[in-house]
Amino acid sequence: MSIIRYQPPQTLAFSGFDRLSNLRDELDTLFELPFWSNFGRQSQLFSGWSPALDLYQNNDNVIARIELPGMRKEDIEISLHDGMLTINGERKSETSEGEKAERTERYVGKFRRSVSLPTQVDTSKVTANYRDGILTITLPKAEEAKPKQIKVDVA
Amino acid sequence: METLVRENRKSDQQRSEQFMTPVASVIEGGDVYMLNVEMPGVNKEGLEISVENNELTIIGRRSLAQVEGTLIHRESRPENFRRVFELDPSIDMSKISARIDQGVLTLTLPKAEQVKPRKITVS
Numbered sequence: 656m657s658i659i660r661y662q663p664p665q666t667l668a669f670s671g672f673d674r675l676s677n678l679r680d681e682l683d684t685l686f687e688l689p690f691w692s693n694f695g696r697q698s699q700l701f702s703g704w705s706p707a708l709d710l711y712q713n714n715d716n717v718i719a720r721i722e723l724p725g726m727r728k729e730d731i732e733i734s735l736h737d738g739m740l741t742i743n744g745e746r747k748s749e750t751s752e753g754e755k756a757e758r759t760e761r762y763v764g765k766f767r768r769s770v771s772l773p774t775q776v777d778t779s780k781v782t783a784n785y786r787d788g789i790l791t792i793t794l795p796k797a798e799e800a801k802p803k804q805i806k807v808d809v810a
Numbered sequence: 811m812e813t814l815v816r817e818n819r820k821s822d823q824q825r826s827e828q829f830m831t832p833v834a835s836v837i838e839g840g841d842v843y844m845l846n847v848e849m850p851g852v853n854k855e856g857l858e859i860s861v862e863n864n865e866l867t868i869i870g871r872r873s874l875a876q877v878e879g880t881l882i883h884r885e886s887r888p889e890n891f892r893r894v895f896e897l898d899p900s901i902d903m904s905k906i907s908a909r910i911d912q913g914v915l916t917l918t919l920p921k922a923e924q925v926k927p928r929k930i931t932v933s
Contacts, residue, residue, distance in 0.1 A: 709886050711882065712879050718879060722851070723913075724914045749846060754837050754844075756835060756838075786912075788914060789850050
């Protein structure tokens with residue numbers, strides 16, 4: 656199984672001064688946590704917004720869980736293509752007119768995550784649920800991909 | 811007044827439970843400051859907000875339903891959230907309000923009367 660992190664082609668090498676304040680947090684995180692806990696999760700500092708994605712599977716389903724705090728349901732888009740699950744969306748700016756951001760660590764803008772699924776899924780039965788800022792996508796496995804038990808008859 | 815809500819990192823040291831620092835934004839809007847803290851997986855029941863000695867402590871504990879099955883890829887971190895802010899005296903601490911929506915906690919911190927801009931008319 657391969658998990659491919661989508662790299663947005665439009666990512667600028669320099670994403671603005673606001674993001675610099677995150678450098679301190681990134682460094683703090685490095686020191687505060689055991690080193691393996693950040694393993695496999697790239698720093699968001701240079702790659703833009705890349706929500707954390709967990710993938711589970713059981714006999715019947717593949718389940719993807721993505722951390723997307725503070726989104727509107729309408730701004731999340733899920734698509735399936737060639738065994739690849741893609742989630743994209745956009746978070747609108749936090750400040751409205753007459754407001755001023757004093758400190759911004761939250762990522763605003765577009766994101767896109769793709770993950771190749773470990774098995775064939777039944778695309779017509781995919782369901783998604785968004786609760787407490789976490790998007791859970793349940794993808795039922797296609798009949799042919801489910802593990803089968805073969806009974807041996809003894810004559 | 812540059813930083814109205816300052817972070818206090820010293821108090822982070824005296825802890826036994828493992829926490830992670832949630833990302834936050836501070837927005838100034840007229841009479842209030844808005845503090846938005848991202849805590850995916852946390853709902854009203856898992857929140858613990860306290861103010862003591864000008865220090866605002868936010869703890870968010872996740873209440874995620876266990877997914878049935880085997881984990882095949884993980885990027886999320888298991889720790890709960892904790893962050894401490896030092897409140898500027900210009901904030902009216904008795905009027906802080908909070909709400910949480912889709913994993914984002916929004917604290918509204920009203921400015922105390924004396925720091926609100928006041929127009930003085932010359933007669």
